[in-house]
Amino acid sequence: MAEIDLVVADRDIQAPGGFDVQNISLNLPGPLAAPPPARVQPTEWVMFTSGTTGAPKLVVHTLAGLTGAIRASQPPPPPVVWGTFYDIRRYGGLQILLRALLGGASLAVTDSEESVGAFLTRLGNVGVTHLTGTPSHWRRALMSPQLSEIRPSYVRLSGEIADQAVLDRLAGAFPEAKIGHAFASTEAGVGFEVTDGLEGFPKAFLDRTGGPVDLRLVDGVLQIRSDRTAKRYLGETTEPLINPEGFVDTDDQVDVRGDRCYFTGRRNGLINIGGLKIHPEEVEAVINRHPDVDISRVFARKSPITGAIVAAEVVLISTFKPQSASRLQEIRIEILSLCRAALGPAGTPATVHIIDALPLTAGGKLERRRA
Amino acid sequence: MQIREQIVRIFVEVARDQEKPLRPLKDDLILLDSGLDSLCFAIIIARLEDELGRDPFSESDVAHFPSSFGEFVTLYQSGGV
Known part of the structure; x- marks a missing residue:
């Protein structure tokens, strides 16, 4: 007791006599109430929309939505080694992480400090078979002498408009690879993939019904309806993410020329x-x-x-x-x-x-x- | 030779504007090791297009992107202005 100056207790106590100790007794208001029953609901995944100079938005996904495009596609034959230029904390990279996890495959990721050349060398060493990134990632890789160190069988582009030049250059660099460009966004999820080696997408995609994804053009802007879209914006927003008919507006403008649709940029000039x-x-x-x-x-x-x-x-x-x-x-x-x-x-x-x-x-x- | 000098000047200007360290521009310098990032190259190509009236990166018959500074200069010298 030599070092004790103060005793705080939830009931009256009496310190042994002869010591100079202060006693404070607290009266608790009876037993604690039982905690309210836990509300059970599926886990929601909150993601930032891709970076903008404006205020970033948060969107809410479910695991079923995030993995919808993965289950819908054929599992690739093993052994598969995924690689991605994306940040796996964002929608594009998370898709690849989930693909690798659900398919039991390896995944090689990069960080911002690693040079493109060093990453390509590492991808070559681990025998990457499936490599994904934006067209800008790929154009940078096409400038690297280390591009020849990888021989992927599957090359995928998404997140930006894939133009014919980058598709042709990738086909030239990897003549045996399947090259696909996908339409996907944090809000709209994975829309569709194009694998015919041409920019844009077939107009027939707009007429497909009964599949997992419905596409339509409204005033020349692409809208997407599917189970893979985000469910809502988080926080205070002025507009709902999904319109009453179930479509997400992508803000991407599309020109129809012949039997092909071409992306021409963002509405509002973004x-x-x-x-x-x-x-x-x-x-x-x-x-x-x-x-x-x-x-x-x-x-x-x-x-x-x-x-x-x-x-x-x-x-x-x-x-x-x-x-x-x-x-x-x-x-x-x-x-x-x-x-x-x-x-x-x-x-x-x-x-x-x-x-x-x-x-x-x-x-x-x-x-x-x-x- | 004149095109090379223009290219060197614009590389130096863009590195300064973007506050990037620029390695000495020798022919065997690998572009991705030059200290410049993708945005810098995008700006360089746009400014060269303004000055030379030509963007060989967007020309469809250019199958390969240059990887060294020497190849970059050759790309602009070939085909002429």
Whole structure:
């Protein structure tokens, strides 16, 4: 008792006499109430939508939805070694992790510190058979001398528009591989896969009924209905994820030419840079903070490396008098610095052109242009 | 030779703009080891297209992407402007 100064107890106690100890007794309000019965419900998987410069959204999936496309496809013959350029914490990478787990196969993943060449060498060493990534991942791999160290039998692209050039180059690099590009998104789940080696998808996909996935075009925008879509957005949102007819709006614009459908970009001009989505209006707002800028227009410019890049056209205020060409160059650099600080590298325009005027629509809005 | 100088200048500009360290631009430098990332290459190709009026990466008869700096320069020199 020599070191005790205070005793706290839930009933009256009496310290042995002769010691200088403070006693505090607490009266509890009777026995604790039984805990409420646990509510049993299936586990829900919450995922971030792919990165954007806007506020990220959280969507809710069920395991049945996440694995719907896996059970629907034929299991590949063993031995299968999966590899992926994706982050397995995001929808695209999680699909591959689940495929490997459910199929009992190995999976090789990379981290952000590993170089493309080192990852390809490692994939070659483990004998990767099935390798997946975005078209931007694949274009970067196509620039690597270590690409020749792998011989996958299955190559898959998703997350961005796969153009004919990247499909042709992959077919040239892996003449014996099956090459597929899939439409999938965090919100809409796995929609469909195209394996005929051509960009876009057959128009007949729009007419398929009774299958696991229904597709339709509404005002030229693809909508998807299936059990594999996310169930809802988490948190406060202004719009439901699934419309009353059960379709998820993908925001992806589609042109129908002949018997083929081609993706032409995102509605509202959202720019997809290697899977990272940039809102043009946000970039414009940052550019317009520059004191010499009157108005700006930001749009997607096609890129053979990242699918798209951010391009900007800028009109300076009418009172601006360029003292020299070098002052214009300084303004360009100041604009780039503003954007980099506010939006990070992907949101920073790759090109900034200073022009005399920007066209407005009859309604007085900035006329948007498509890549 | 003029095209090579333009390419070198743009590599240096983009590395500076994107705050990336750039290795010396020798012909045998592997592009993915140069210190630049995919976004840098996308910007370089866009700026070269603005200056040269040509993007050989998007030309359908180019079957292979260059992997070294020397191959990159050759791609722009071939076919001419």
